[in-house]
Amino acid sequence: MERADLEELRRARALLEYPGLAIKIANYVGKPVDWGLAKVPKGAQEIVVSATKKSMESALEVVLHTLNGELERKPNNWGHRLAAMGTGAVGGAFGLAALPIELPISTMVMLRSVADHARAQGEDLAHPETRMNCLAVFALGGSKGSDDAAGLGYFAVRAALARSVAKAAEYIAGRMAGEVAADKTAPVLARLVSTVAARYAPQVAEKVAVQSIPVVGALGGAAINTLFINHFQDMAWGHFTVRRLERRYGAEAVRRFYESIESPSPAA
Secondary structure, three states: OOHHHHHHHHHHHHHHHOOOHHHHHHHHHOOOHHHHHOOOOOOHHHHHHHHHHHHHHHHHHHHHHOOOOOOOOOOOHHHHHHHHHHHHHHHHHHHHHHHHHHHHHHHHHHHHHHHHHHHHOOOOOOOHHHHHHHHHHHHOOOOOOHHHHHHHOHHHHHHHHHHHHHHHHHHHHHHHHOOOOOOOOOHHHHHHHHHHHHHHHHHHHHHHHHHOOOOOHHHHHHHHHHHHHHHHHHHHHHHHHHHHHHHHHOHHHHHHHHHHOOOOOOOO
8 A cells, every 4th residue: 555545544543443522522621521411401312312313314315315426626624614513502502402403404514524525535426325325424433432442443333334335325226227216214224324323322412411511502512513523524534535545455455454553543
């Protein structure tokens, strides 16, 4: 592998394996996320799960009908971050009550940003498999640190999602070929949404844990949402960098290089 590509793979590994969103938030607020979780009202878990599922269903709608195959261009990270800051301000001002409205909007903004990264790495958004991989990014980066990365690492999550992603892409491709709109309630799509949502929900809970605290306010909520979207922009860059290198060198070779890299450290 060429030196420049190996350096990109090294950075991708650092982003994908460490640190998780909880550590990023903890570094910002100066307290562990568990501190925030203890202050979340009872019954909040049901609200988080419901809002997360709704968000993934909305994201699937975007994936099926509005992502397009524009020419490759540089990702508009800051434009999407500013949009996420706006929705985060609402979440910070109104707390948990705003989550069912704020989270689907934030997720769709992040999905657009994820698609930007896919396109910039040479992915074809007209291809169903690329679209499903955009959705799958929300399942990445859920580990809280390097200690449990082996069980929740990047390739482990990809392996767990592989069949669902492939089946969903195959279903959509078949519908597109027949000029019939894909049904978002189809079992293969519902299964992928449920799998991704199960990995996304704990990260949403980590965001809510801090954002729903009354003293956070609108400005704090905007800052937390900036961390939130920045995290998934990192996951998107890392994921689609690995996929680009796999197209060049082969999946097995890239994984060998990836696993040979020493323990990751946070990217600068």
